Amino acid sequence: MSKVLLEAQNLYVNYGAIQALAGFSLKLYENEIVSVIGANGAGKSTFMNALMGMVKVTSGEIFLNSYPLSSKNYQVVRSGLALVPEGRRVFASLTVSENLKIGAFTRKDLANEINEDYEWVFSLFPILKDRLKQYAGTLSGGEQQMLAIARALMARPKILLLDEPSLGLAPIVIKDIFKELKRINEQGVSILLVEQNAKQALMLSHRAYVLQTGRLLKEGLSKDLLEDEDIKSAYLGRSA
Amino acid sequence: MAFTFTTLIQQIINGLSLGSVYALIAVGYSLVYSILLFSNFAHGGFLVVGGYACYYLLTQWGYGVSISMLGALLASGLVAVVTERLAYKPIRERTPITLYLLIASMGVNIVIENLFVVTVGGRLHALPRSTFPTGTFNLFGGVTISASDVLSLITAIIFLSALQLFLSRTRWGLAIRAAACDIKTAGLMGVNVTFLISLVFFVAGVLAAVGGIFLSVRYSLYPQLGNITTKAFVAAVIGGLGSLPGAVVGSLILGLAEMLTAGFISSQMRDLVVYSLLVIMLLISPSGFFGKKISEKI
Numbered sequence: 001m002s003k004v005l006l007e008a009q010n011l012y013v014n015y016g017a018i019q020a021l022a023g024f025s026l027k028l029y030e031n032e033i034v035s036v037i038g039a040n041g042a043g044k045s046t047f048m049n050a051l052m053g054m055v056k057v058t059s060g061e062i063f064l065n066s067y068p069l070s071s072k073n074y075q076v077v078r079s080g081l082a083l084v085p086e087g088r089r090v091f092a093s094l095t096v097s098e099n100l101k102i103g104a105f106t107r108k109d110l111a112n113e114i115n116e117d118y119e120w121v122f123s124l125f126p127i128l129k130d131r132l133k134q135y136a137g138t139l140s141g142g143e144q145q146m147l148a149i150a151r152a153l154m155a156r157p158k159i160l161l162l163d164e165p166s167l168g169l170a171p172i173v174i175k176d177i178f179k180e181l182k183r184i185n186e187q188g189v190s191i192l193l194v195e196q197n198a199k200q201a202l203m204l205s206h207r208a209y210v211l212q213t214g215r216l217l218k219e220g221l222s223k224d225l226l227e228d229e230d231i232k233s234a235y236l237g238r239s240a
Numbered sequence: 241m242a243f244t245f246t247t248l249i250q251q252i253i254n255g256l257s258l259g260s261v262y263a264l265i266a267v268g269y270s271l272v273y274s275i276l277l278f279s280n281f282a283h284g285g286f287l288v289v290g291g292y293a294c295y296y297l298l299t300q301w302g303y304g305v306s307i308s309m310l311g312a313l314l315a316s317g318l319v320a321v322v323t324e325r326l327a328y329k330p331i332r333e334r335t336p337i338t339l340y341l342l343i344a345s346m347g348v349n350i351v352i353e354n355l356f357v358v359t360v361g362g363r364l365h366a367l368p369r370s371t372f373p374t375g376t377f378n379l380f381g382g383v384t385i386s387a388s389d390v391l392s393l394i395t396a397i398i399f400l401s402a403l404q405l406f407l408s409r410t411r412w413g414l415a416i417r418a419a420a421c422d423i424k425t426a427g428l429m430g431v432n433v434t435f436l437i438s439l440v441f442f443v444a445g446v447l448a449a450v451g452g453i454f455l456s457v458r459y460s461l462y463p464q465l466g467n468i469t470t471k472a473f474v475a476a477v478i479g480g481l482g483s484l485p486g487a488v489v490g491s492l493i494l495g496l497a498e499m500l501t502a503g504f505i506s507s508q509m510r511d512l513v514v515y516s517l518l519v520i521m522l523l524i525s526p527s528g529f530f531g532k533k534i535s536e537k538i
Contacts, residue, residue: 098414
């Protein structure tokens, strides 16, 4: 088995009296794609935000390469995690090119290495190259999602985190984007994915965790969960 | 007062000069607004700090003009940063409601103003005559321009161009523009948002000090000088809150409107015209010339 890259142990997050995460643990191995599925309000986004240092963890610990992960947002990014936030959140009044540039904000390496990464993200999403001078706000939803992923990749992360990447996109666009996520993973980036679209997520990921009201309901290999009767009826719908 | 071509040119030059000082104040003010979405009424306080710092460096400690100005800019920038850390940051971290920041900023303004009243007194101070050029130029047809007007115009252009270059060409400038768009997501890019906000306040404080020094030259220095920020606020609203080009355009319009009113109608009507412009603008286009968001911001 390859080594554990990211480990969350027994995470609790409270928003006032509401317990959003109640003792959730997760492991992400190197070069793995892990998905966290669950209904709306299960605590999926809270989990992502807790990893990124965007919400305060009440108790529990997070380790990256067995070192404790900082709870400061910008240091988390520096240590190699990049989040594609829910709803894409591209910088609408900046150009596509500037959006990619700010994605590389933390990097101190040489300009030509950063340029290589521009070429890399253009090879994944060629449409972005044609849109470089355009304001990100003028892109279509699918293009914005591609930009948000490309922007995160410009930080050259060890782990790419995605919060509901399929949200509000046409099925054909989702298919394209998930195909590229697989390619990104094959090029050595571990992926942690949070999705309501359980079927898409399970078909892409190696392993998955099912979250329900802040607690772990089930975990296992994605292909097993796709066949699991409970999961089928609760999350995959009848057609699955 | 008769309409003459000479007066027109004269007042346009005066208006541009006054407008450029407003622009220095309005731009810093708008910059803070674009990031934190509240009207920082303590901005006038930063301006007063700059004015007094310059005054004391020149008169009490006997430094030269350039050192004194530099010291004043730094002092005002630092006061702006400290204000943010002490008064705004604790509020920001507790609530997303920007109304509390607005109220806190009014409090800070009162504190700064009264600190000067109790320490240096409420009377007027004037920067030494020798500080800035006092001569005048005569142009064609009897138009006279004072050297200090030209100087303030040039200085404003230099500082605003420098700001523009900083925002458009540098890494942190890009981060500030990204934060103006979506500050939370800027944090996700690895930008240290706390530092970014301090940087923005520092820049705003420096620009306010430049404005404060020129206002002290144009009028004189007193603890309530900061109230003139209201004009810069009006300019920023006319231009569109949060928009830097808007703040500059709004300031120039305001400066011209004031000076043309003074030249052709009456000096007492200046403020009436200024605030009428504000009311008309809010009725016609509440988001100003370049404003982007008009929803629930204060």
